[in-house]
Amino acid sequence: xxxxxxxxxxxLAHSQGYIFPNEIDLQWGILIVVxxxxxxxxxxxxxxASLERVFKVRxxxxxxxIALLTALSFLLVATMPLISHLSQPQRAYEIMITPHSSSAMxxxxxxxxxxxxxxxxxxxxxxxxxxxxxxxxEKTGVMKWVYKILTLGVNDITPRALxxxxxxxxxxxxxxxxxxxxxxxxxxxxxxxxxxxxxxxxPLMPIIFLxxxxxxxxxxxLLVYMIISYFRKKAIEVNVLDAIGKYLFFVLILDFTxxxxxxxxxxxxxxxxFEIIKLLxxxxxxxxxxxxxxxxxxxxxxxxxxxLQFYKYQIKVRKTMYFITGILVxxxxxxxxxxxxxxxxxxxxxxxxxxxxxVGLIGLDGTLxxxxxxxxxxGILAFLLxxxxxxxxxxxxx
Amino acid sequence: xxxxxxxxxxEKVKTSRRKFLKNASVLAAATVGYSWLKxxxxxxxxxxxxxxxxxxxxxVIDIQKCIGCGNCASxxxxxxxxxxxxxxxxxxxxxxxxxxxxxxxxxxPNGGIDGxxxxxxxxxxxxxxxxxxxxxxxxxxxxxxxxPVGATYISPEGVVLIDEKYxxxxxxxxxxxxxxxxxIHPVKKVANKCTLCYHRLKKGLAPACMEVCPTGARMYxxxxxxxxxxxxxxxxxxxxxxRPNLNTGSKLYYNALSSEVR
Amino acid sequence: xxxxxxxxxxxxxIAFGIFISLFLVLRHFLVPDTFGEYGHYRAxxxxxxAKPELxxxxxxxxxxxxxxxxxxxxxxxxxDIHCESCHGPGEKxxxxxxxxxxxRPSGSREVCGKCHALYVGKVKSTIAQVDLAKHxxxxxxxxxxxxxxxxxxxx
Numbered sequence: 115x116x117x118x119x120x121x122x123x124x125x126l127a128h129s130q131g132y133i134f135p136n137e138i139d140l141q142w143g144i145l146i147v148v149x150x151x152x153x154x155x156x157x158x159x160x161x162x163a164s165l166e167r168v169f170k171v172r173x174x175x176x177x178x179x180i181a182l183l184t185a186l187s188f189l190l191v192a193t194m195p196l197i198s199h200l201s202q203p204q205r206a207y208e209i210m211i212t213p214h215s216s217s218a219m220x221x222x223x224x225x226x227x228x229x230x231x232x233x234x235x236x237x238x239x240x241x242x243x244x245x246x247x248x249x250x251x252e253k254t255g256v257m258k259w260v261y262k263i264l265t266l267g268v269n270d271i272t273p274r275a276l277x278x279x280x281x282x283x284x285x286x287x288x289x290x291x292x293x294x295x296x297x298x299x300x301x302x303x304x305x306x307x308x309x310x311x312x313x314x315x316x317p318l319m320p321i322i323f324l325x326x327x328x329x330x331x332x333x334x335x336l337l338v339y340m341i342i343s344y345f346r347k348k349a350i351e352v353n354v355l356d357a358i359g360k361y362l363f364f365v366l367i368l369d370f371t372x373x374x375x376x377x378x379x380x381x382x383x384x385x386x387x388f389e390i391i392k393l394l395x396x397x398x399x400x401x402x403x404x405x406x407x408x409x410x411x412x413x414x415x416x417x418x419x420x421x422l423q424f425y426k427y428q429i430k431v432r433k434t435m436y437f438i439t440g441i442l443v444x445x446x447x448x449x450x451x452x453x454x455x456x457x458x459x460x461x462x463x464x465x466x467x468x469x470x471x472x473v474g475l476i477g478l479d480g481t482l483x484x485x486x487x488x489x490x491x492x493g494i495l496a497f498l499l500x501x502x503x504x505x506x507x508x509x510x511x512x
Numbered sequence: 513x514x515x516x517x518x519x520x521x522x523e524k525v526k527t528s529r530r531k532f533l534k535n536a537s538v539l540a541a542a543t544v545g546y547s548w549l550k551x552x553x554x555x556x557x558x559x560x561x562x563x564x565x566x567x568x569x570x571x572v573i574d575i576q577k578c579i580g581c582g583n584c585a586s587x588x589x590x591x592x593x594x595x596x597x598x599x600x601x602x603x604x605x606x607x608x609x610x611x612x613x614x615x616x617x618x619x620x621p622n623g624g625i626d627g628x629x630x631x632x633x634x635x636x637x638x639x640x641x642x643x644x645x646x647x648x649x650x651x652x653x654x655x656x657x658x659x660p661v662g663a664t665y666i667s668p669e670g671v672v673l674i675d676e677k678y679x680x681x682x683x684x685x686x687x688x689x690x691x692x693x694x695x696i697h698p699v700k701k702v703a704n705k706c707t708l709c710y711h712r713l714k715k716g717l718a719p720a721c722m723e724v725c726p727t728g729a730r731m732y733x734x735x736x737x738x739x740x741x742x743x744x745x746x747x748x749x750x751x752x753x754x755r756p757n758l759n760t761g762s763k764l765y766y767n768a769l770s771s772e773v774r
Numbered sequence: 775x776x777x778x779x780x781x782x783x784x785x786x787x788i789a790f791g792i793f794i795s796l797f798l799v800l801r802h803f804l805v806p807d808t809f810g811e812y813g814h815y816r817a818x819x820x821x822x823x824a825k826p827e828l829x830x831x832x833x834x835x836x837x838x839x840x841x842x843x844x845x846x847x848x849x850x851x852x853x854d855i856h857c858e859s860c861h862g863p864g865e866k867x868x869x870x871x872x873x874x875x876x877x878r879p880s881g882s883r884e885v886c887g888k889c890h891a892l893y894v895g896k897v898k899s900t901i902a903q904v905d906l907a908k909h910x911x912x913x914x915x916x917x918x919x920x921x922x923x924x925x926x927x928x929x
Contacts, residue, residue, distance in 0.1 A: 119597045119698070126598070132618035134645075134692030135601045141683035141696070201681025201701040208661040208680055211801045214814050219684050220660035231793070236786070243782070266789060270781045278780035309758055310654060310690035463692050464774045466618050579901055581888045583859055590863050591829045627888045665815035667823075675819035678806070707823055714824040717832045724830070724859040726889055727900060 131467025140459045140471045143479040145195040148487055150301045150323065151330070151451045153192045157298035158331010159185040160234065160290060162361065167287045173357045179241065179504030180342060181335045186234050187494035193226060195487045199479055218304045229297045233290040238502075239264075240283035245507040247271050260501075298327040305454060312387035313394070313458040318376045325369035330447035332362045337440040340433070342499065352429050355436045356422070362443065363419040370412050373450075390465040398468060399457045402449045411446010415439045567734035568670040569708060570763035572745055573644050575770070577729035580605055580642035582624035584721035584730065588646075589625070591709060591720035598622040600695050602706040603646035603721050608772055610638045616772045643766075643773050644729065646721065647672060647693045647706035648754065651761030655685040655694060655705075664703065670735075670763060671708045679703050690755050708732065735763065829863035832856075836864060839871070843922055850923040851902075860885075860921065881916025890915075 125138050163181035166174040197206045213220035247269050250261035268275075299320035305311075306319025336358045343350045380391070395403055418439045422432060460468050474480040588603045589596060598621075605624030609617040609632045617632055630640065649672050656664050656672060663679040666672050679702035686694045686703060697704040709719035717723070722730045733742030751765035754773065766773075811817035833856040837844045840857075847853050858864050860879050867876035879885050883906055892905040902924075910918070920926050 119599070122597065122599050132606075132620070135598060135604050135620055135623050136686075136692050136695040138599045139696075141686045196682075199682075201683075201696060202679065205661075205678070205680040207804065208663075208678065210797075211804045212662050212809060212814070214660055214662045216657045217660040217684070218658065219682060223660075231790075240782070266785045268781050268785045274778065275781055278782060282780070282782060308654075308658070308688050310688055459687075463690055464618065466616070466774065577900065579889055580893075587830060587858070587863070592826070628893075630893060662809070662814040662816070665813055665819075667820055668812055673820065673823050675816050675822070677822065678816055678819065710820075710823045711826045712828065712830075712832075715828070717828070717830075720830045723832060723856055726855045726859050728854055 125470055125472075128470040129467060130470075131462070132464055133462035133467040133469050134464055137462050138469055140456070140469065142455055142459060143199065143471075144473050144481060144484045145199040145479055145487070147448070147451045147455045148484045149192065149195040150298075150305075150455070151448050152188050152195065152487070152491065153301050154298055154323065154327030154330045154447065154451075155334050156185045156189045156192060156229075156331070157294040157324070157327040158329065158333075159188070159335050160294045160331070161328050162332050162335050162358070164287050164291050164294070165361070167284065168291065171357065173353055176351060176354055177335055177339050177358065179502075179507070180339055180499075181331075182234070182238050182241070183498045183502065183504070184335055184338050184495055185331075186238060187498055188491040189226075189230055189234060190494055191487055191491045194490075195484065198483060198487070218300070218307050222300055222304065225297055225300050229290075229293050233286060233293045237283055237286045237290060239266075240279045240286065242502055242507070243268065243279050244271055244276055245502075248508050249506075295324055299324045301327075305458070310463060311458050312385065313391060313461070314454065316376055316380070318372060318379075319454075322369070322372050322376060325365060325372055326447050326450050328365045329362065329369050330444055332358060332365060333440040333443040333447075336362065336436060337444075338495070340437055340440075346505070350433060352432055355433065359419055359422055359436055359439070362439070363416070363423060366412065366416055366419065366443070370416065387465055390461045394457060394461050394468070398460050398470075399453050403453050403457070406449035407446050407453060410442050411449055415443045415446070564736070566668050568736040569649065569713070569732055570670070570735040570742055570765065571646070571649065571708070572731040572733075572742055572749075572751065572765045572767065573646075574729050574731075574749075574767040575641055575643055576768045577727040578605065578642040578644055579727055579729075580607060580624060580628045581726060582627050583724040583726060584644055585623040586625045587720040587724040588706070591712075592707070594704070595698055597698075600698065600704070602693070602704070603644065606643045606645060606773075607640065608643060608770065609640040610770075610772055611636050612638045614638075639770075641768075641770065643769075644721075645691065645693070646764065647708070648691055648760065648762035648764040649706075649708060651763055652759060654688040654690065654758070654760055658684045658688040660684065667710070669713070671710055671713070672705070673707055673710060674703050674705060676700060676702050676704075690758050690760065828865045830858050831863075831865040831868040833858070835868045846920075846922040846926075850925055852922065852924060879921075880914070881919075881921055882914050886915040886919075886921075 122138055129138065159181045162174070163178050163185065165171050166178045166181075197203050200206055209220055209223045213223060215221070243265055246261045246265045248271070250258055250265060250269075253261060302320035302323030305314040305323075306316055309315045336355065339354065339358070340350055380388070418435050421427075422435060427435070456471055460471060462468065476482055582605055585601060585604045588594065588601075592602060594600050594602055601623045603623075604620055605628075606618055606620045607624070607628045607630075609619075609630070611617065611632060613636075619628070619631070621628070624642075628642070630637075632640075649666075649670060651666065651670065653666060653672050656666055659665075660682060661678060661680055663675045664672065664685055665675070681696060681702055683696060683703070686696065689705075694703055694705045696702070709717070709721075712719055719730075719732060722732060731742055731745065733740045735743060737743065745767075746765060749767045751767050752769040753760075753762035753765060754769075755762070806816050806818075808817035808819075809815070836857040843857070847855075862877040864876055887904070887906055890902055890904050892903045915921075918928055920928060
């Protein structure tokens with residue numbers, strides 16, 4: 115027995131029923147849980163930003179740039195868990211140069227690039243160009259040049275040019291909403307299109323992923339807004355929280371309904387995979403599905419948000435409730451990703467047994483690596499907020 | 513006045529709807545017609561090979577002949593340098609035991625390489641049989657469909673192969689195979705699977721599993737050649753593929769496949 | 775009104791142009807040689823797949839030297855069982871002709887029992903099944919049976 119197979123023998127000892135011999139080892143671990151989670155945060159944060167811009171929800175204005183920069187910092191990291199889980203990461207570039215048109219994963223590369231280059235970067239650029247030109251003139255030394263480069267040398271800040279910034283930015287936002295929908299719907303499709311796996315293969319998968327993405331993104335922006343205000347020692351505007359909370363409430367209801375419908379459909383149709391899936395959710399996924407995703411991530415936040423809609427608690431209480439709700443929702447959505455990704459691999463495709471899964475702490479596919487990819491975007495966000503502080507932007511009269 | 517505009521509006525809606533319906537029905541008819549034309553060769557080859565001079569390989573496994581000796585699984589590992597640990601198999605044998613109470617007991621200790629012991633007492637057994645498993649070399653293979661880079665493909669001979677120099681190890685193909693036939697090679701760190709002993713086929717030899725099968729339970733052959741033994745066999749036997757509902761275009765045909773088998 | 779081209783547009787067009795051209799140039803150099811010749815894959819990979827060395831030589835290779843065994847086998851029920859079923863991979867032996875390079879099974883009750891042990895699930899009509907608990911206990915199969923000609927009993 116070679117030592118590095120030991121963990122496989124351990125899993126084999128813990129497997130139940132019959133699994134195909136090649137199924138002992140789980141192929142996608144915690145990194146692939148983190149990947150749709152991060153991508154979801156991006157899409158959700160962007161959609162919240164677009165609300166302000168396209169639907170003119172003025173009250174959300176203080177969160178507009180925060181949401182955009184949050185989306186950007188997470189998007190920059192979004193592919194990293196994917197690449198670091200490859201067993202030949204040095205070949206990752208092949209996805210871009212010879213993308214297989216029938217592969218959901220290959221096309222994701224282009225959806226990602228489109229979203230990064232055409233939507234997010236452009237929208238932020240148009241939004242910040244005026245300020246960056248002004249900052250370039252104010253600053254000295256290195257920073258002057260940094261801003262100069264960031265403006266791409268477009269220094270025209272005549273009203274006519276600035277007006278075009280607004281117009282083009284608006285167009286990008288309008289393109290951006292379906293793009294954000296596609297980006298995360300696509301992540302759902304990566305799973306939903308695997309017909310070999312009954313736990314994944316449902317046409318609702320992209321839609322469920324999309325709505326849970328919006329839930330998590332909105333919750334994240336809520337938290338980021340509160341935390342930034344705390345560090346800047348500025349008062350949190352409770353009206354802003356209320357507005358975000360209201361959207362979170364509605365989207366959470368939609369998300370909950372959709373996932374419920376999916377499960378009802380599954381239970382009623384009771385196809386050949388039904389027995390094994392029933393066993394799966396009642397044993398291996400019990401904690402993460404019913405407790406973590408259902409109770410902690412959905413029922414409690416929904417109740418809290420419902421009360422917040424109808425009762426005007428003291429401001430301090432409301433802030434605390436929003437903060438805790440935001441965290442619980444993020445835990446819930448993370449659990450949802452876990453249930454989909456890990457849950458879908460725990461049962462055998464023979465529908466006759468289960469393998470088991472234990473997350474390692476270290477290694478390329480371990481908890482620390484996953485935690486790193488989750489923390490890194492927060493660092494990037496701090497950097498971006500320092501480089502492009504929304505509160506120092508040149509005020510535009512409109 | 514307002515009424516007349518509304519009728520005019522209705523008229524407009526009607527014409528545009530008629531136009532749409534007409535276009536849609538033409539499109540639908542064209543689609544149906546095309547697929548009808550294309551559907552005429554679904555029987556043996558789910559997809560017609562492009563190069564007609566090459567064989568189009570399929571496999572037959574006769575469950576009635578398999579005695580569960582595990583020679584195939586063992587020879588496969590030796591021929592293809594598959595690690596001996598019991599987690600990596602290009603082919604393996606499963607023992608199905610249907611009990612009198614209707615429950616099904618499936619085992620495949622070490623892929624059947626060490627042979628089988630019957631753990632269910634004789635008097636409880638309704639029926640018992642062995643099912644050798646290997647890559648189905650699907651003509652509409654879900655595994656090659658999902659490969660993001662084109663590192664796995666159906667060769668012109670209908671053999672599903674892997675490009676070990678190009679595989680990025682994303683494991684999407686392992687997820688997509690409904691038969692559990694793929695694994696990540698622990699040393700090469702790329703996807704690995706049955707190649708129908710492509711290197712042997714090219715030298716005119718039978719795949720290793722078939723070379724060593726004492727009862728001739730496995731057979732491979734050219735599905736394009738209507739006089740080949742495999743086509744003759746398929747003509748005379750009622751065969752079935754695994755998971756026909758998934759429409760994978762499997763070219764691994766089982767004779768005497770029991771409904772319990774997944 | 776005079777046509778006005780916002781200054782942002784040409785600059786962004788240049789930036790995107792550079793980015794896309796760079797991508798196309800890189801792609802040109804990075805795509806492997808035979809990629810796409812037959813389909814969306816490296817055609818040379820089929821040559822790679824045909825490369826691995828043989829371990830099992832195939833029965834015809836055995837019979838080139840062991841004509842006598844072929845004759846024996848052809849007269850009895852093991853006729854369709856290929857040499858390497860019991861002797862294991864033989865390519866090494868085919869090349870070297872050394873006795874040590876081929877596996878010689880012991881002919882024990884375990885070895886023959888892998889196929890012949892009485893067992894529910896094995897089809898009785900096609901293969902002789904022996905109740906190892908009752909059949910000539912204490913003897914190895916090879917003491918009576920010649921594996922190449924099992925029904926030609928040894929005295």
